[in-house]
Amino acid sequence: MMMRYSFLSLVRNAGSSRALTTNIRFTQSQDHAVSPASTNVADHNETLGNKGIGGWQIMTAVCVTRHPVLCPPLSPMEHTYSQHLQKLDVEQSLQCDFELQVIEDNAKKLLGVEEEVELLEEEAKEKRSALEQLDVWKQEQEEFEKERVYEVKASGGSVGSSLSRQVVLVQKYKLGSQDMWLLPQGPWKPGETLRQTSERVVAECCDPSLGVRIMGNAPVGFYKYKYPKEMRSQGYIGAKVFFYRGQVGYRVRRSLPLLQLASKKEQQWLTHEQLSEKLKQNYVKAITQFLIDDS
Amino acid sequence: MSLASTGFLCTFHRCQSLVGRLGVRFISTQSGPLCVQLTSALRAEPLKKKKKTDPVIQKAREEKKIRRLEKAIRKLQKNEGQLKPIEEAEISMKLKQEAKLRERPAAKLPSEELHARRNVELQWARYKHRQVCHESSILAAALHSQHRALQELRRVSESLWLEAIQEDQFALPFRSYGPLSSLPIAGYDGPDGEYVDVSKKWE
Numbered sequence: 001m002m003m004r005y006s007f008l009s010l011v012r013n014a015g016s017s018r019a020l021t022t023n024i025r026f027t028q029s030q031d032h033a034v035s036p037a038s039t040n041v042a043d044h045n046e047t048l049g050n051k052g053i054g055g056w057q058i059m060t061a062v063c064v065t066r067h068p069v070l071c072p073p074l075s076p077m078e079h080t081y082s083q084h085l086q087k088l089d090v091e092q093s094l095q096c097d098f099e100l101q102v103i104e105d106n107a108k109k110l111l112g113v114e115e116e117v118e119l120l121e122e123e124a125k126e127k128r129s130a131l132e133q134l135d136v137w138k139q140e141q142e143e144f145e146k147e148r149v150y151e152v153k154a155s156g157g158s159v160g161s162s163l164s165r166q167v168v169l170v171q172k173y174k175l176g177s178q179d180m181w182l183l184p185q186g187p188w189k190p191g192e193t194l195r196q197t198s199e200r201v202v203a204e205c206c207d208p209s210l211g212v213r214i215m216g217n218a219p220v221g222f223y224k225y226k227y228p229k230e231m232r233s234q235g236y237i238g239a240k241v242f243f244y245r246g247q248v249g250y251r252v253r254r255s256l257p258l259l260q261l262a263s264k265k266e267q268q269w270l271t272h273e274q275l276s277e278k279l280k281q282n283y284v285k286a287i288t289q290f291l292i293d294d295s
Numbered sequence: 296m297s298l299a300s301t302g303f304l305c306t307f308h309r310c311q312s313l314v315g316r317l318g319v320r321f322i323s324t325q326s327g328p329l330c331v332q333l334t335s336a337l338r339a340e341p342l343k344k345k346k347k348t349d350p351v352i353q354k355a356r357e358e359k360k361i362r363r364l365e366k367a368i369r370k371l372q373k374n375e376g377q378l379k380p381i382e383e384a385e386i387s388m389k390l391k392q393e394a395k396l397r398e399r400p401a402a403k404l405p406s407e408e409l410h411a412r413r414n415v416e417l418q419w420a421r422y423k424h425r426q427v428c429h430e431s432s433i434l435a436a437a438l439h440s441q442h443r444a445l446q447e448l449r450r451v452s453e454s455l456w457l458e459a460i461q462e463d464q465f466a467l468p469f470r471s472y473g474p475l476s477s478l479p480i481a482g483y484d485g486p487d488g489e490y491v492d493v494s495k496k497w498e
């Protein structure tokens with residue numbers, strides 16, 4: 001199964017030039033690595049095959065998410081209900097050995113039966129009363145709990161932040177003189193399918209070890225915006241953005257070094273609340289339509 | 296070895312005699328050697344002489360064999376309805392005997408407690424209902440958003456739209472894992488245990 005998956009992903013990476021059913025000619029254009037900080041949204045002067053697409057530039061953005069790594073705590077309602085179930089469970093069960101032993105111990109105490117036989121240390125362990133045994137177990141559990149780890153040493157905004165929430169990758173872009181946080185995006189180039197554009201965008205902005213996987217060939221969302229006046233000289237009125245969904249590979253959620261990976265400059269992983277603070281309201285509205293809320 | 300060589304000699308001999316008899320037709324003009332192959336029959340050994348046994352003893356042996364088989368069949372038929380017990384699923388005798396002892400004294404619950412419990416269940420049902428409604432509304436919104444994106448794409452470019460509605464051939468197999476209750480401990484070396492197979496053998 002695993003072999004098959006890795007093989008398939010190999011095939012996909014090597015040959016994303018899947019035979020196109022339409023007459024689009026595909027050109028490999030992976031070498032256009034643009035550093036995000038300097039990326040200008042309308043930097044690409046390549047003329048569109050049919051520039052007349054209403055004067056709009058076609059863009060593809062990828063909504064790269066990392067799903068929760070740790071279980072979120074129970075909500076108050078869930079907590080009450082689980083306690084209720086536990087109560088019912090105990091009531092309907094038979095008594096276990098431990099409970100019988102507690103009863104037995106109590107009876108012995110009442111009757112005043114005392115064993116005065118000197119016990120060896122090993123035997124004493126077996127002859128411990130039930131409640132003493134319980135204390136020992138509790139101590140053992142506490143020591144075990146101490147070892148458990150719930151946090152990753154990682155700076156805020158990296159892949160390993162907010163472990164019990166879903167986080168989304170955003171990147172800083174310049175739009176004219178303005179700085180804007182957007183989902184990682186890139187312009188479509190003639191000859192590509194939108195899916196291929198999205199894969200290129202992921203390759204440019206994400207570390208390959210994250211194993212980001214694009215879900216599906218069809219875009220999941222749409223957003224359009226106009227460029228500021230000074231940028232319209234290039235012939236575009238604005239951009240039509242098609243969103244794709246991308247998921248960080250499950251290996252990342254299992255591996256500490258990958259979770260500790262610092263995010264690139266001008267990039268951040270944000271929870272849904274942080275998104276709505278940092279991004280433009282209209283943009284957030286477009287995103288939240290397809291972003292599946294985890295809280 | 297000796298068998299093989301005699302075999303070889305035999306065939307060779309036969310070939311020679313054939314050549315002699317039929318003239319030049321069996322002479323090969325090929326540069327490579329003709330592969331002379333040994334047939335399996337030639338690897339045979341003369342049969343051993345069969346030991347003569349007493350027909351009475353032979354008959355007795357056969358009868359013994361038949362009796363043994365009959366016994367096995369009878370044994371199998373006797374246990375026909377019985378199945379192999381599953382150790383884990385059986386309730387141990389000790390527990391069966393102590394069932395009465397282990398019964399929990401049924402507590403009489405006050406009516407407030409019963410009322411509170413009913414309330415919790417009611418609230419839980421509402422909570423789950425709201426959750427399901429919320430989830431289905433999210434799904435509906437996502438579907439709507441995708442539908443709109445595809446519509447817009449078709450308006451922009453028919454060929455891109457055609458590409459987008461193709462089936463994703465690499466979508467499956469898809470693997471996903473749920474969240475953990477705590478993170479892996481860095482540098483943790485799991486203890487080695489000894490493997491002891493305690494499962495019983497049933498014949």
